[in-house]
Amino acid sequence: MTKPGLVLHIDPIACEGHGLCAELFPERITLDDWGYPIADATPIPRGLERHARRAASECPRCALRLVRSQVE
Numbered sequence: 001m002t003k004p005g006l007v008l009h010i011d012p013i014a015c016e017g018h019g020l021c022a023e024l025f026p027e028r029i030t031l032d033d034w035g036y037p038i039a040d041a042t043p044i045p046r047g048l049e050r051h052a053r054r055a056a057s058e059c060p061r062c063a064l065r066l067v068r069s070q071v072e
C-alpha cells in the first residue's frame, strides 16, 4: 500500500497570477507566459514540505493548497 503524500493544488478561479508562490517554492512551481503558476503534480518530498506550506500560507488569494494524495 502506498503512503499518502502532499501535492499542490491551485484554484485557477481564485488565482490572480501574482507569482509569489513561484518565488517561494521554485522547486515545484513555475510560471506560464502570462504569469500564472504551473505546479508539479507529483507528491512533495518531506524535505520540501516546509517550503510548500509557506508558499500556500502566503498566497494572497488563498488559491494554493496542499492536499493529500494516495500516489507516491
Ligand code: SF4
Pocket (backbone or CB within 6 Å): 010, 014, 015, 016, 017, 018, 019, 020, 021, 022, 035, 036, 037, 058, 059, 060, 061, 062, 063, 064
Ligand atoms: S501566490 Fe496565489 S494568487 Fe499568486 S500566483 Fe500563486 S497561487 Fe496564484
